[in-house]
Amino acid sequence: MSGPRIKICGISTAESLSAIIAARADYCGFVFFPRSPRHVSLEQVAALADRAEGRIARVGLFVDADDLVLEQAVAAARLDALQLHGDESPERAAELRARFVLPVWKAIPVAAPGDVERAERYRGAVDLVLFDAKTPKGALPGGMGLSFDWSLLSAWKDRAPWGLAGGLNPSNVAEAAALTRAPLVDTSSGVESAPGVKDEALIAAFCAAARA
Numbered sequence: 001m002s003g004p005r006i007k008i009c010g011i012s013t014a015e016s017l018s019a020i021i022a023a024r025a026d027y028c029g030f031v032f033f034p035r036s037p038r039h040v041s042l043e044q045v046a047a048l049a050d051r052a053e054g055r056i057a058r059v060g061l062f063v064d065a066d067d068l069v070l071e072q073a074v075a076a077a078r079l080d081a082l083q084l085h086g087d088e089s090p091e092r093a094a095e096l097r098a099r100f101v102l103p104v105w106k107a108i109p110v111a112a113p114g115d116v117e118r119a120e121r122y123r124g125a126v127d128l129v130l131f132d133a134k135t136p137k138g139a140l141p142g143g144m145g146l147s148f149d150w151s152l153l154s155a156w157k158d159r160a161p162w163g164l165a166g167g168l169n170p171s172n173v174a175e176a177a178a179l180t181r182a183p184l185v186d187t188s189s190g191v192e193s194a195p196g197v198k199d200e201a202l203i204a205a206f207c208a209a210a211r212a
């Protein structure tokens with residue numbers, strides 16, 4: 001079946017990892033941000049990476065992380081990509097891409113016209129831009145189950161590699177994919193029964209709907 005590539009973010013248990021592999025998700029997201037209910041320790045993620053090796057690609061999620069955090073996470077999780085979800089500049093993104101020789105994804109918070117165009121700043125500095133819902137000041141920068149007006153993406157003329165996140169769930173992902181033609185869809189809370197608690201049935205339903 002075709003359809004967009006699928007990333008399930010915020011994996012922290014062997015059971016949820018097995019569920020996304022069984023549902024044939026393309027990417028597993030590990031959150032390295034202590035304020036998140038999905039934050040994983042280096043010990044946890046090393047064990048999960050052993051199970052994921054050869055079965056699913058691993059994306060590390062960071063929010064303005066320092067070099068030590070990045071180095072430890074890349075080593076422990078044997079990451080396949082870095083997702084920068086803070087205020088990282090294009091220069092910082094390019095620096096990390098060169099240092100770790102890994103694809104770098106940059107989250108672009110979207111709420112209003114003009115926000116999408118900010119992705120232009122990262123042209124040449126990152127490998128993918130992930131359009132995600134802008135969250136309230138002081139809240140987590142992602143993983144909040146908030147969505148944005150997908151029609152704002154009509155401003156995305158560049159069409160360089162990109163993905164869609166923010167409030168996606170089994171009930172709306174097919175519509176989001178059809179409307180935006182997103183090459184990648186990403187969810188975290190949309191497949192959870194409680195913050196940080198992934199639900200196997202919701203994971204299977206999300207992946208099936210994304211490919212419908």
Ligand SMILES: O=C(O)c1ccccc1NCC(=O)[C@H](O)[C@H](O)COP(=O)(O)O
Nearest residue numbers: 009036142143144145166167187188189
């Ligand atoms: O998922 C988190 O806990 C998180 C915390 C801090 C920054 C980013 C975070 N998630 C980033 C993601 O890629 C999420 O999948 C994305 O924001 C969509 O989340 P949701 O709206 O809950 O599906």
